[in-house]
Amino acid sequence: MNAILFAYMPYVLLMTAIVGTIYRYTTNRFSWSSQSSQFLENRALFFGSFPWHYGIVLVLLGHIIGLLTPSSILAWNSAPLRLYILEVSGLALGLLALFGLLALAYRRLTNNRVKAMTTSWDVLLLIILLIQVATGIGNAILYRWGSNWYAATAVPWMWSVLTLNPNVEYVANLPLITKAHIFNAMLFIGLIPFTRLVHVFVINIYKYLWRPYQVVRWYHRDSQTENIIQYK
Amino acid sequence: MVMDIRAQLSMSFNLDKCIGCHTCSISCKNIWTTRQGAEYMWWNNVETKPGAGYPLTWEDQERYRGGWEVSDGNLRLKLIKGNKLRTLASIFFQPNLPTIDDYYEPFTYDYQNLFNAPAGDDQPVARPKSLITGEFMEKINLGPNWDDDFGGSPLYASNDPNLKGLSDSQKEMLTKFHKLFYFYVPRICNHCLNPACVASCPSGAIYKRGEDGIVLIDQDTCRAWRFCVSACPYKKPYYNWATGKSEKCIFCYPRTETGQPNACAHSCVGRIRTVGVILYDAERIEETAKLPDDKLVDGMRDIILDPFDPKVIEAAKKAGIDENWIAAAQNSPAYNLFKKWRISLPHHPEFRTVPMNFYVPPLSPILHQAKADRGGTFDPESTGFFNEIDKMRIPVKFLANLMSAGNERVVVESLKKQMAVRIYWRRKRVGDISESEVKKALDQTGLTLQDVEDIYRLNSLATYKERFVISETHRESKTTVDPRMMYEKRGTIGFGAKKKEFIGRQW
Ligand code: HEM
Ligand code: SF4
Ligand code: SF4
Numbered sequence: 001m002n003a004i005l006f007a008y009m010p011y012v013l014l015m016t017a018i019v020g021t022i023y024r025y026t027t028n029r030f031s032w033s034s035q036s037s038q039f040l041e042n043r044a045l046f047f048g049s050f051p052w053h054y055g056i057v058l059v060l061l062g063h064i065i066g067l068l069t070p071s072s073i074l075a076w077n078s079a080p081l082r083l084y085i086l087e088v089s090g091l092a093l094g095l096l097a098l099f100g101l102l103a104l105a106y107r108r109l110t111n112n113r114v115k116a117m118t119t120s121w122d123v124l125l126l127i128i129l130l131i132q133v134a135t136g137i138g139n140a141i142l143y144r145w146g147s148n149w150y151a152a153t154a155v156p157w158m159w160s161v162l163t164l165n166p167n168v169e170y171v172a173n174l175p176l177i178t179k180a181h182i183f184n185a186m187l188f189i190g191l192i193p194f195t196r197l198v199h200v201f202v203i204n205i206y207k208y209l210w211r212p213y214q215v216v217r218w219y220h221r222d223s224q225t226e227n228i229i230q231y232k
Numbered sequence: 233m234v235m236d237i238r239a240q241l242s243m244s245f246n247l248d249k250c251i252g253c254h255t256c257s258i259s260c261k262n263i264w265t266t267r268q269g270a271e272y273m274w275w276n277n278v279e280t281k282p283g284a285g286y287p288l289t290w291e292d293q294e295r296y297r298g299g300w301e302v303s304d305g306n307l308r309l310k311l312i313k314g315n316k317l318r319t320l321a322s323i324f325f326q327p328n329l330p331t332i333d334d335y336y337e338p339f340t341y342d343y344q345n346l347f348n349a350p351a352g353d354d355q356p357v358a359r360p361k362s363l364i365t366g367e368f369m370e371k372i373n374l375g376p377n378w379d380d381d382f383g384g385s386p387l388y389a390s391n392d393p394n395l396k397g398l399s400d401s402q403k404e405m406l407t408k409f410h411k412l413f414y415f416y417v418p419r420i421c422n423h424c425l426n427p428a429c430v431a432s433c434p435s436g437a438i439y440k441r442g443e444d445g446i447v448l449i450d451q452d453t454c455r456a457w458r459f460c461v462s463a464c465p466y467k468k469p470y471y472n473w474a475t476g477k478s479e480k481c482i483f484c485y486p487r488t489e490t491g492q493p494n495a496c497a498h499s500c501v502g503r504i505r506t507v508g509v510i511l512y513d514a515e516r517i518e519e520t521a522k523l524p525d526d527k528l529v530d531g532m533r534d535i536i537l538d539p540f541d542p543k544v545i546e547a548a549k550k551a552g553i554d555e556n557w558i559a560a561a562q563n564s565p566a567y568n569l570f571k572k573w574r575i576s577l578p579h580h581p582e583f584r585t586v587p588m589n590f591y592v593p594p595l596s597p598i599l600h601q602a603k604a605d606r607g608g609t610f611d612p613e614s615t616g617f618f619n620e621i622d623k624m625r626i627p628v629k630f631l632a633n634l635m636s637a638g639n640e641r642v643v644v645e646s647l648k649k650q651m652a653v654r655i656y657w658r659r660k661r662v663g664d665i666s667e668s669e670v671k672k673a674l675d676q677t678g679l680t681l682q683d684v685e686d687i688y689r690l691n692s693l694a695t696y697k698e699r700f701v702i703s704e705t706h707r708e709s710k711t712t713v714d715p716r717m718m719y720e721k722r723g724t725i726g727f728g729a730k731k732k733e734f735i736g737r738q739w
Contacts, residue, residue: 029452029453030451030452030475030477032452032455033454033455033456033475033476033477034455034456034457034476035456035476036456036457036458036471036476037473038325038326038329038331038458039329039331039332039458039471039473040331040332040364040473041331042329042331045325046325049324049325050324050325052324053324054324112365112367113332113364113365115365116364116365116366117364117473117474196476199455199456202435204435204436207434207435207436208320208434208435208436209320211436213307213309213430213431214426214427214430214431214440215430215436215438215439215440216439216440216441216442217439217440217441217442218441218442218443219441219442219443219707220442220443220552221442221552
């Protein structure tokens with residue numbers, strides 16, 4: 001069972017995510033959108049979108065840093081005070097995200113206009129994310145110092161998967177909630193190409209942050225895009 | 233001096249002649265926006281002035297924060313408060329975004345009920361139904377042209393942001409019943425030289441076309457971050473709530489590329505619209521956009537280049553502008569109205585996007601005859617046949633707020649010139665005005681006889697070919713067009729995929 005969930009499924013879902021995302025990007029780029037619904041409903045979105053995104057983006061960033069440089073997390077945690085700070089802020093961000101997500105889900109299910117533009121994929125995504133955040137918070141509360149044992153269990157497991165040498169040992173003996181959190185995360189990754197989650201991927205960071213103000217496209221010049229006014 | 237010559241398609245509107253019939257809006261809608269998610273969009277709309285506009289009070293940038301401001305000598309999007317990173321944070325929720333309730337909830341009527349209702353004591357009615365939710369609407373609060381012709385309405389006209397700075401008696405002329413006077417302002421995207429929509433888009437999806445200056449949103453790159461809707465001070469990009477993409481007026485480029493006028497201009501019943509080419513110096517856009525309010529209109533006239541100047545022609549050829557485009561620029565109604573005769577003005581230049589559509593401010597009603605007891609402004613002290621500029625029904629201040637960032641001088645110049653043309657023709661046709669009065673009018677305004685003849689012709693008799701001087705673009709000869717792609721979107725509007733996805737929603 002562990003082998004299926006943590007040695008085979010990761011590849012199935014990862015491949016779905018990668019192949020599906022590339023397929024969607026190349027064949028139907030028009031559908032690549034955050035599908036914002038602020039235009040239809042403004043007030044509840046404020047209490048949903050802001051907390052949700054600030055919470056989830058930072059927590060996700062923490063997971064990624066842990067994955068890339070587990071030693072940096074361990075080094076930071078070597079002083080108990082810093083460990084507390086990390087754990088408490090992680091939990092706070094998780095709760096923030098949960099609050100936002102609940103607000104988003106409530107809005108999606110109660111506002112008629114938003115409901116009219118809600119697909120089954122949106123609902124499925126919200127359910128998966130709700131499980132993800134709930135199990136994450138459950139972990140943080142029930143099994144303290146997750147940032148420490150994350151570096152010793154899930155991180156090496158993820159690396160073993162990524163290096164095509166899956167070692168289920170690392171996660172086999174984790175508590176049920178933690179396992180659910182990990183497996184659900186993979187479901188979430190597998191969902192990416194089918195839902196609005198593609199909006200998370202910003203293909204060209206340059207355009208977002210450093211690009212000059214104006215964009216001019218030419219049909220008869222070689223460099224087709226040119227800019228005239230610089231950001232100051 | 234370095235010059236970076238570019239060509240720009242520009243539309244001009246003669247407001248004296250707009251009858252507010254909305255034919256332009258309908259022809260635009262029929263071609264481009266009869267789709268789900270776009271029903272509420274009017275890429276071309278016609279507003280009653282004074283009035284609240286569409287979306288409601290769009291000119292109020294305290295609320296919407298559209299356009300640019302100069303801060304520490306730099307041009308900055310009004311939307312950016314503090315630094316850019318902080319602005320990017322509002323990607324999750326745009327504090328200044330108008331919502332559907334600022335436009336109107338699109339609706340239809342339950343017509344079937346008129347046919348299918350069971351026999352009863354009452355007439356069956358067709359109740360309104362939302363096109364978003366499909367549910368019945370209690371009542372319609374707002375619709376297209378909701379304040380059409382509501383010149384004196386305290387609900388709409390008195391909320392016009394352009395009434396700022398007018399004296400009470402001036403306001404009365406525009407809003408008091410029996411005295412009031414209103415006019416129409418047709419609006420499309422201005423295809424600005426310093427577009428705030430382009431600058432605000434994080435994903436770089438919006439661009440200005442180098443060849444003709446048309447501003448477009450790349451539908452494949454747009455990610456629904458909605459910054460353009462907030463940043464455009466004219467509220468001309470619209471968010472398509474069904475496809476999750478923003479859309480805007482495309483200046484009918486498939487038509488202009490083949491030398492045809494835009495649908496709105498072509499169908500205009502009042503023949504108030506002209507379309508032409510303008511050559512300008514792109515090097516100086518930034519400096520122009522930074523000018524103080526009272527210099528903006530003159531500055532915009534400055535960066536537009538004389539298409540007959542041999543140096544300009546040579547530089548234009550070097551910049552790759554086709555011969556037929558230079559010829560069009562030499563014959564351009566837009567150039568003549570704005571730069572040569574100086575009678576047209578930009579719309580809200582103080583938004584600093586350097587808009588490229590121009591408006592001839594309205595004179596009407598010019599006749600002095602209407603007696604005060606019949607609702608006119610008859611002034612016993614003045615003996616002239618025509619009304620005097622400062623006694624006109626539309627206060628100059630109001631026009632200046634609308635078209636010259638408050639600069640009354642350029643408005644008066646335009647009105648005086650238009651008046652001079654009328655005085656000249658009154659003398660010629662009816663003869664009850666003295667030669668000396670005509671001479672005085674011409675001398676005062678600096679118009680030549682040729683100018684007067686030409687202005688008269690363009691504004692009244694001009695044929696299709698004189699009103700629309702548009703050269704073909706010959707996209708097929710441009711290197712970057714893949715011939716295999718040329719017909720890909722034939723039979724569609726080009727917005728959205730025509731196929732149904734194998735899974736999920738139809739985009
Ligand atoms: C990294 C940068 C991100 C940006 C710029 C971003 C931006 C957005 C925007 C603009 C919306 C539309 C909100 C609206 O209706 O107006 C949205 C919705 C959403 N985002 Fe993100 N997002 C980001 C990251 C994420 C991440 C990491 C997740 C989840 C793991 C996520 C999950 C969602 C969900 C579920 C919605 C739909 C909310 C609803 O039900 O209306 N986003 N996002
Ligand atoms: S009017 Fe608005 S949408 Fe059009 S180019 Fe100017 S800033 Fe962009
Ligand atoms: S069609 Fe012409 S006259 Fe009629 S509303 Fe439009 S711009 Fe005015």
